[in-house]
Amino acid sequence: MTTAVSAGATVLVVDDERPLAGVIASYLAKAGFSTLQAHTGPDAVAQARLHDPDVILLDLGLPELDGIEVCRQVRTFSECYILVLTARGDEVDRLIGLSVGADDYLVKPVSNRELVARVQAVLRRPRRSVAAQTEPQRVVGALRIDPGAREVWVAGQPVALTRTEFDILDVISAQPRIALSRRQIIDSVWDAAWVGDEHVVDVHVANLRHKLDDDPAAPRYITTIRGVGYRLGRG
The missing domain is CATH 3.40.50.2300 (Response regulator)
Incomplete structure (x- = not known):
């Protein structure tokens, strides 16, 4: 059907x-x-x-x-x-x-x-709402995210992200300083009914960090919260 x-x-x-x-x-x-x-x-x-x-x-x-x-x-x-x-x-x-x-x-x-x-x-991945398209830009240090235009810059230089990479960054940057689990990220980016290896999130985050020149040992943007998941922001 x-x-x-x-x-x-x-x-x-x-x-x-x-x-x-x-x-x-x-x-x-x-x-x-x-x-x-x-x-x-x-x-x-x-x-x-x-x-x-x-x-x-x-x-x-x-x-x-x-x-x-x-x-x-x-x-x-x-x-x-x-x-x-x-x-x-x-x-x-x-x-x-x-x-x-x-x-x-x-x-x-x-x-x-x-x-x-x-x-x-x-x-079924969620589409951006009209409200989201008019959100103000988000800034964390040298990182700038435009949710509506789906554009990212680091130190004024544009960063080319895949759709999934941007969607993950969008989700964690919408709630800065809030730690999100892999499952929460999957529910937001993919779908609550998605079934598979949740560590797929780790691979996309690793790609994100590489493109943002963000060292996981001394993160400027994406911080790993051991036993939980990820959040945007240091400390």
Whole structure:
């Protein structure tokens, strides 16, 4: 049955195993999504550029151009949601995938039901309200955040963040000095129904810190609260 979440959304399924890609695409179509398929890295980039899908379901083990490079290239022109599929135990691939702009990952083998649920979860991510778009800029030291324009500067220099990185920074900066747990961040950025490894937040925060030139051992902006989560502000 088509849901409000899936109606009108397009998913690009990228996997070099054509029968598997076909099965996944068919299952997504039954859930109400429009689907496209690509089976090589270059084809995935070309289709993403041509069709501007809402979500890319991206296997990392692709011929000609691997999934990491596909993700890197797609991020130069698209802010679509990217969910990477990695082999069981390939933690390095997952971390690299998130570092180049993927929003989430799933570990293979994964059921079609879970695939659909995770695609629906990213599409349910909250949209900015009109009130949020008119919020004043937030300033912490040399860090300046414009919630409405979704822009960030450090010492007057613009910082390019992925959609997920900005959303996490937006959530923690909206309540400065308040420690938020990983689950609270996930509920705000993804969806309360999201199920997966909550440490995905840690990877995105690490990427954020790198881009903000924020040393976790002596943080200027994002502070780790041991046993709890993260907050904006030092001390």
